[in-house]
Structures are given as C-alpha cells and as structure tokens.
Amino acid sequence: MKVLRTIPVFVLLVFFAFPALVHAARIGDVTDTDWGEQTFRFLSLRDAAVRNAVLGSVFMGVSCGLFGGYVVARRLALFGDTLSHAVLPGVALGFLWSRSKDPVAIFIGATLAGLLGTVVVAWIRKTTRVKEDSALGLVLSGFYAVGICILTVIQQMEFGNQSGIDKFLFGQAAALSSEDVSLMGVVAIGALMMVTLFNKELLVTSFDEGFARSVGVPVEFIRYVLLVGLTFAVVTSLQAVGVVLVSALLITPAATAYLLTDRMGTLLLLSALFGVAGGLLGSYGSFLGNNLPTGPFVVLACTSFFAIAFFCGPKHGLASKWLRRRNRVRQVSLENTMKAAYQVLEAGDFAKESVTVGALAARRRTSVTEARREADDLVNAGFASMLGSDDAGPRYSQDARLFLTPAGWERACQIVRNHRLWELYLTNEVRYAADHVHEDAEKIEHVLGETVVRHLERILKDPRRDPHGKVIPSLEDIERGSGLSTNPASATGYFQQN
Amino acid sequence: MREEFFPTFDSVSVFVDPWLSGFESTFQVVLMGFFVCLACGVIGNFVVARRLALVGDAISHSLLPGIAIAFVFTSSRSLPAMLIGAAVAGVLTTVLIELIHRKSRVKPDAAIGIVFTTLFAVGVVVISIWLDNVHLDADCVLYGEIGLVPLRESFILSGANLGPLPIAIMGAVALLDILLVIVFYRVLLVTSFDAGLARSLGMPVNTTHYGLMIALALTIVAAFEAVGVVLVVAMLIFPAVTVGFFFERLPALLFGVAPLSLAYSLGGFHLARWLDCSIAGAMVVTAGALFVVAWFFGPKGGLIYRSRALGFLFATSKQKISPQIVG
Numbered sequence: 027m028k029v030l031r032t033i034p035v036f037v038l039l040v041f042f043a044f045p046a047l048v049h050a051a052r053i054g055d056v057t058d059t060d061w062g063e064q065t066f067r068f069l070s071l072r073d074a075a076v077r078n079a080v081l082g083s084v085f086m087g088v089s090c091g092l093f094g095g096y097v098v099a100r101r102l103a104l105f106g107d108t109l110s111h112a113v114l115p116g117v118a119l120g121f122l123w124s125r126s127k128d129p130v131a132i133f134i135g136a137t138l139a140g141l142l143g144t145v146v147v148a149w150i151r152k153t154t155r156v157k158e159d160s161a162l163g164l165v166l167s168g169f170y171a172v173g174i175c176i177l178t179v180i181q182q183m184e185f186g187n188q189s190g191i192d193k194f195l196f197g198q199a200a201a202l203s204s205e206d207v208s209l210m211g212v213v214a215i216g217a218l219m220m221v222t223l224f225n226k227e228l229l230v231t232s233f234d235e236g237f238a239r240s241v242g243v244p245v246e247f248i249r250y251v252l253l254v255g256l257t258f259a260v261v262t263s264l265q266a267v268g269v270v271l272v273s274a275l276l277i278t279p280a281a282t283a284y285l286l287t288d289r290m291g292t293l294l295l296l297s298a299l300f301g302v303a304g305g306l307l308g309s310y311g312s313f314l315g316n317n318l319p320t321g322p323f324v325v326l327a328c329t330s331f332f333a334i335a336f337f338c339g340p341k342h343g344l345a346s347k348w349l350r351r352r353n354r355v356r357q358v359s360l361e362n363t364m365k366a367a368y369q370v371l372e373a374g375d376f377a378k379e380s381v382t383v384g385a386l387a388a389r390r391r392t393s394v395t396e397a398r399r400e401a402d403d404l405v406n407a408g409f410a411s412m413l414g415s416d417d418a419g420p421r422y423s424q425d426a427r428l429f430l431t432p433a434g435w436e437r438a439c440q441i442v443r444n445h446r447l448w449e450l451y452l453t454n455e456v457r458y459a460a461d462h463v464h465e466d467a468e469k470i471e472h473v474l475g476e477t478v479v480r481h482l483e484r485i486l487k488d489p490r491r492d493p494h495g496k497v498i499p500s501l502e503d504i505e506r507g508s509g510l511s512t513n514p515a516s517a518t519g520y521f522q523q524n
Numbered sequence: 525m526r527e528e529f530f531p532t533f534d535s536v537s538v539f540v541d542p543w544l545s546g547f548e549s550t551f552q553v554v555l556m557g558f559f560v561c562l563a564c565g566v567i568g569n570f571v572v573a574r575r576l577a578l579v580g581d582a583i584s585h586s587l588l589p590g591i592a593i594a595f596v597f598t599s600s601r602s603l604p605a606m607l608i609g610a611a612v613a614g615v616l617t618t619v620l621i622e623l624i625h626r627k628s629r630v631k632p633d634a635a636i637g638i639v640f641t642t643l644f645a646v647g648v649v650v651i652s653i654w655l656d657n658v659h660l661d662a663d664c665v666l667y668g669e670i671g672l673v674p675l676r677e678s679f680i681l682s683g684a685n686l687g688p689l690p691i692a693i694m695g696a697v698a699l700l701d702i703l704l705v706i707v708f709y710r711v712l713l714v715t716s717f718d719a720g721l722a723r724s725l726g727m728p729v730n731t732t733h734y735g736l737m738i739a740l741a742l743t744i745v746a747a748f749e750a751v752g753v754v755l756v757v758a759m760l761i762f763p764a765v766t767v768g769f770f771f772e773r774l775p776a777l778l779f780g781v782a783p784l785s786l787a788y789s790l791g792g793f794h795l796a797r798w799l800d801c802s803i804a805g806a807m808v809v810t811a812g813a814l815f816v817v818a819w820f821f822g823p824k825g826g827l828i829y830r831s832r833a834l835g836f837l838f839a840t841s842k843q844k845i846s847p848q849i850v851g
Contacts, residue, residue, distance in 0.1 A: 248775030
C-alpha cells in the first residue's frame with residue numbers, strides 16, 4: 027500500500043503550504059470585510075481560529091475519508107448515519123459532566139453513546155423480528171431524541187447558554203479549540219495507522235467475508251476495530267460538521283473516489299483527499315458567510331466533487347460513458363458502410379475499383395441521401411475518397427463514386443472476414459442452422475479481435491468459404507490494401523488489376 | 525448536579541398545574557402531539573412493513589430545501605406553497621437517488637446518504653442565510669417547536685374559531701391518512717406484504733407505492749414544524765414496532781396506534797414539563813421507553829417470553845419457541 031504512505035506527506039504539505047502564503051501576500055487594509063479580505067484572512071492563517079479550522083478540516087477529512095472507504099465498500103452508509111445521530115446524548119452528557127466544552131469528556135461520552143447505539147442495533151436485530159432498517163431508525167431517532175432532551179435542558183441552565191453546545195448540531199469549524207484539533211489529529215493518525223496495519227484484513231473482510239473466515243482472519247475482531255474507529259472519526263468530526271451531516275463526510279468522499287478507481291488503496295487515498303478538500307472548502311465557505319454553520323458547506327463541497335466525478339469521471343462518469351457509446355455507435359455505422367462497399371465490390375467480382383452511392387444505398391436499403399451522408403462520414407474518417415458530383419447537386423449524388431482507401435479496404439476486409447468466420451463457426455462448431463447465424467454475426471463482427479480470429483481460423487482449419495458459399499477474405503487480401511503483401515494469390519482478386 | 529438536571533419531582537406541578545392554569549394551551553399542545561403521532565403512526569405501519577424506514581428518514585430530511593425555498597418566496601407559512609416546495613423536493617429526492625444508483629456504480633444506500641445530506645444542507649444554508657430568526661429557526665428544523673403551536677394564528681371556519689391553524693391542518697392530515705388507509709386497505713395490505721401476489725392480482729403496485737410516498741410527504745410536511753425532521757422518523761417507526769410486540773395482524777397494528785399516540789403525547793408533555801426540555805424530544809423519549817417495555821414484556825417475541833429461563837412460566841402458550849422469531 028504505497029499510496030497510503032503519501033497521505034501524511036500530503037497533510038504536512040498542506041500544513042506548510044498555507045503559512046508560506048503569509049509572506050507572499052502583502053498585508054492589506056484590515057478594516058474592509060468583503061469576501062476578498064475574508065479570503066485573505068482565511069488563507070493567511072493569521073487567526074488562531076482559522077488555523078484550528080484548517081487543521082481540523084484536514085484531520086477530519088483524513089479520518090472520515092479513510093473510514094468512509096470501508097463504509098461504502100461494506101454498504102454501511104445508513105449505519106454511519108445512525109451512528110452519527112446516536113452520539114448526540116453522549117455529547118450532551120459529556121458536556122453536562124464537565125460543565126464546559128471539554129473535548130475529552132465529550133469524546134468519551136459520545137464514543138460510549140455511539141458504541142451503545144451500535145450494540146442496541148445489533149441486539150434488536152438479534153432478539154426480535156424487527157427489520158434492519160427499522161432497527162436503525164429506532165436507534166437513530168430514539169438516541170437523538172434523548173440527546174435533544176438533555177441538550178434543551180442544558181440550554182436552560184446558567185452555564186449552558188454561552189457554551190456553544192448548539193454548535194454540535196450543524197457544526198462550527200471556527201469554534202474548534204486547539205485541544206479539539208489535537209484530539210482530531212490523534213484520531214487521524216490512528217486511522218492512518220489502522221488502515222496501514224490492518225490493510226489486508228480490512229480489505230478481505232470488506233469484500234469476501236466467507237473467504238476471510240476460511241483463511242483465518244478474525245472477522246469479528248476486525249469489524250469491531252472498524253466500528254470503534256468509525257465512532258472515533260464521527261465523534262471528533264462532530265464539532266466541525268455537526269451531528270446531522272457528519273454521515274455525509276463518511277459517504278460522499280468515498281463514493282466520489284469509488285467512481286474514479288477500482289483499487290481499494292487508491293480509493294482510500296482519493297477519499298481522504300476529497301474529504302480534506304471538502305472540509306477546507308466548507309470551512310472557508312462558512313468563514314466567508316460570517317461564521318455560518320460549517321456542516322452544510324462541507325457537505326455541499328463534497329457533493330460538488332461527487333457531481334463532477336459523476337458526470338465527468340474518466341471511466342464511470344456519465345458524460346464519458348455517453349461519449350464512449352457515441353463513438354462506438356459511430357464506429358459501427360462506419361464499419362457497416364465499409365462492409366456494404368465491400369459487398370458491392372464483391373457482387374461485381376471486384377472488377378470495378380469504386381462503388382457508386384446509389385449502389386451503396388441499394389445495398390444498405392436506405393435512401394440515396396442517407397447513403398451519401400454515410401459515404402461522407404467514411405470520407406471524413408479517412409476510410410474512403412469520393413469522386414464527382416459534388417458540384418452537380420444532390421440530384422446526382424447517387425452517381426458519386428466512392429473509393430476505399432487502403433485503411434478502409436483493410437477494415438472492410440476484416441469486418442467481412444469476422445462476419446463470415448463467425449457464421450462458419452456457429453454452423454460448423456456450435457451446430458446452428460445456417461439461416462440463424464446472420465444476426466449474431468452482425469453484432470460480433472465489430473468486436474472480434476485478431477487473437478480470437480486466429481483462434482477461430484485454427485479451429486475451422488483456415489476456411490476459404492462461409493456457410494453461404496461466399497469467399498472469406500484472407501490475410502493477403504487485407505494486407506494488399508496497405509501494400510504490405512505482394513502475394514498475388516489473394517482470395518478476392520481485388521487490386522490485382524490495379 | 526443531579527438536582528439541577530432532575531428538578532424535584534412534584535406531581536402537582538407536573539401533572540395537575542398545566543391542566544388547571546393553562547388548560548387551553550396544554551390541551552392544544554397535547555392534541556397537536558396526538559395528531560402528529562396518529563398521522564405518522566398510521567402511515568408508519570406501511571413504511572415499516574415495506575422496509576422503507578430509512579427512506580422515510582431520507583425524505584424527511586430532503587423536504588427541507590423545498591419548504592425553506594417556499595418560505596423565501598412567499599415569506600409566510602403558507603401551507604400550499606410549503607406543500608408545493610416539499611412535493612418538488614420529494615420528487616427531486618426520488619429522481620436523484622434513482623439517477624445515482626442506476627447510472628453509476630454507487631450502491632443504493634450510499635446514493636440515499638448522498639442525496640438526503642445534500643438536500644438537507646441546501647435547506648440549512650437557505651434557512652441560515654435568508655430566514656434565520658425571521659420565520660424559521662435552523663434549530664427548530666431539528667427538534668420542532670410544538671410548544672409554540674398555541675401561539676399561532678387561529679383557524680376560523682365560518683365564524684367559529686377552531687383553534688390554531690397547525691392543529692387544524694395536522695388533524696385534517698391525520699383524518700385524510702386514516703381515510704386513505706380505510707379506502708385502499710386491501711391494496712395497501714397486499715402490496716406491502718406480498719408485492720408479487722399483488723401484481724398477479726392486477727393491483728397497481730407502483731401507483732400504490734407513489735401514492736404512499738405522497739401521503740408520507742404530506743404527513744411529514746404537516747408534522748415538520750411541530751417535531752422537526754429527525755423526530756418525525758421516530759413517530760413513523762416507533763408505534764408500528766411497539767405494537768408489533770403485542771399483535772401480529774395489520775388491523776390490530778393500526779388500531780394500536782391511537783392509544784400509543786395518546787400515551788406519547790401525554791407522556792412527552794409531562795416529561796417535558798418536569799425536566800423543562802423539548803416537548804417533541806420528550807415525546808420520542810416516551811416512545812423509546814414504551815418500546816423498551818414492549819421489547820422486554822411483549823407477548824409476541826418479547827425478551828422475557830423468549831428466554832429459556834422463564835419459558836416454563838408460559839409453557840402453555842404457543843410462542844414458547846415461535847418459529848418466525850428464531851434468527
């Protein structure tokens with residue numbers, strides 16, 4: 027897991043990169059509070075609050091991003107949501123106990139509440155007929171209600187009003203104290219260590235529990251470790267993003283990474299990066315808006331990354347998939363036109379060098395206009411050249427003559443060969459009736475690669491003719507097109523008279 | 525600290541005073557709570573049976589931007605605008621969840637998580653930038669303000685004052701839910717428990733699903749300002765699950781909602797009165813406590829009835845080891 031080792035490097039880079047800006051930027055007018063000034067204040071890290079918010083966002087992004095990878099892989103997304111709501115009574119009790127926003131008391135209380143919630147979910151599922159979703163919902167709302175009750179009681183007390191305890195609901199990164207941040211740092215480092223130490227075990231239990239058990243991985247122990255780690259990550263992020271939205275920080279960055287990669291190591295790295303970036307952007311956004319709650323901004327930042335990956339991701343993105351499909355459709359259409367041109371040439375025993383658009387239209391069973399458009403596409407793609415009747419107007423389109431270029435001839439031969447070889451394979455080897463093989467071959471001719479073709483030729487013992495008696499273009503035919511072969515013994519006889 | 529958190533329990537001031545000194549507002553709050561629990565409980569039975577509990581949670585969160593934006597435009601608590609906003613947000617939620625998990629490899633649970641947190645975040649941003657402390661408080665979204673219901677404008681129908689508007693609306697929604705369940709009882713029953721059979725009988729399975737979702741959204745919108753977006757989920761799930769420890773048949777489950785609603789509403793009100801905390805929160809705490817009681821003592825799958833050590837006490841009953849409970 028080499029990629030994982032780069033995460034601490036990145037954390038340090040962010041840490042050092044921002045203070046460097048202090049010297050680079052000049053210290054401007056301080057009285058102004060427009061967004062430029064706020065941006066400068068944020069980027070320069072002049073205020074301790076901003077420094078804490080930035081560091082906190084980085085740590086939060088790392089720990090939630092790393093655990094989030096496993097949450098998404100194990101389909102625990104809604105469990106993460108339940109956990110984040112269930113910690114609220116612990117937060118309130120920890121606060122009540124210490125009578126201040128003591129991070130350690132709150133951390134202990136929230137962790138206990140989160141673990142208790144987990145245990146209760148498991149217990150309800152084990153001892154009753156209640157379904158999993160209802161069990162999660164019961165714990166989510168029940169624990170949350172207890173938390174709300176204690177919280178509203180605290181707000182009535184004399185020490186509760188100025189405490190900022192309400193910041194735990196929607197989060198306020200600017201309210202992070204340095205103790206909060208160091209606790210977050212400890213958890214982030216713990217998360218990194220855990221992921222590196224238990225990488226193999228976490229990976230195998232996440233994707234194939236049965237196999238993990240069979241090779242002797244302590245599945246239950248790993249799950250327990252993961253749950254505890256997850257609780258720690260949720261609890262330390264509470265103050266920055268809030269109880270209600272912390273689950274987004276577990277789910278969204280990891281889901282974004284999942285759209286971009288197939289490797290778990292890369293996924294974790296990307297997920298942590300998106301978490302950090304979302305946290306930074308979110309705390310910046312809330313800082314701009316005069317200390318609006320941070321949580322919603324973090325979530326919106328993370329979701330915009332997700333939206334970008336969803337639409338523009340190179341492999342699984344919607345736009346990329348659409349482009350790929352469009353290219354494939356265009357390629358198939360080009361290949362069908364070339365095949366038709368080949369068949370027209372073949373029908374004339376390869377006596378002519380060119381194909382008229384009218385003949386192409388008759389072969390393709392389309393209108394002349396449509397065939398002309400297809401021929402133009404072929405010309406534009408460099409598979410053919412065209413002679414005549416461009417200026418004579420569309421009326422004479424059908425007399426325009428189409429010459430396949432060497433590349434076009436080569437591809438046309440390949441497609442026809444693929445088609446006929448496949449038909450022969452289906453009739454001879456798979457025992458299909460000869461009149462049932464055409465449709466299948468129409469599809470597969472566009473995707474057969476050279477390796478499969480060689481294999482088919484070997485199985486079929488280098489056949490010359492397809493089940494319908496048509497000649498299968500040979501390698502010589504294909505190579506003559508590109509001038510690679512001078513062997514006159516080609517099957518089709520095309521180019522011999524040129 | 526204990527005294528500070530738990531004020532001395534004085535049964536007179538907790539149970540009697542509110543009914544004597546401020547009968548009207550007490551009655552209105554309890555009535556509102558009852559209507560909320562009733563409407564949610566009736567719909568919730570089907571939500572639980574269809575395993576949509578967390579979808580209900582997601583929908584209740586994601587209606588917020590619709591409601592908030594309707595607030596911004598109409599700058600009032602006009603119900604039609606809120607309903608339209610909520611309906612748009614509800615449809616958007618469903619469409620986005622479907623889009624994400626159909627068109628990408630993200631799993632449905634993660635898709636739900638992404639969509640509802642995003643929409644909720646949009647709602648909170650809208651509220652905290654444009655509406656904070658004016659019409660709608662961000663905190664109110666999280667635990668409601670049922671205690672303020674008696675202060676709201678009255679609903680006047682042909683000269684007769686029928687109490688605060690939210691109560692009238694919530695009552696109407698509860699009534700509507702009950703009527704819908706009565707009218708479409710058979711379809712709801714079959715589609716909830718055996719969608720395959722319903723389809724083979726020619727029942728409109730998808731239409732029923734969307735109809736139920738619309739009723740759910742309507743109920744959540746009406747209940748939202750009283751109990752907030754998270755606690756409304758509790759109102760959906762707790763009654764159905766709690767009654768499920770006593771009865772197994774759907775009519776019994778539905779009828780059981782009414783006494784439970786009354787218990788939640790009264791219990792929550794008095795608990796909140798005692799501790800001086802959020803009424804909606806206290807209602808759910810009551811619901812949770814009753815759930816725990818049912819979990820332990822319920823005759824259908826309660827812990828004590830299942831336990832081997834105490835099994836001999838109930839040896840005559842058939843559910844000593846009830847097959848559907850195992851596993």
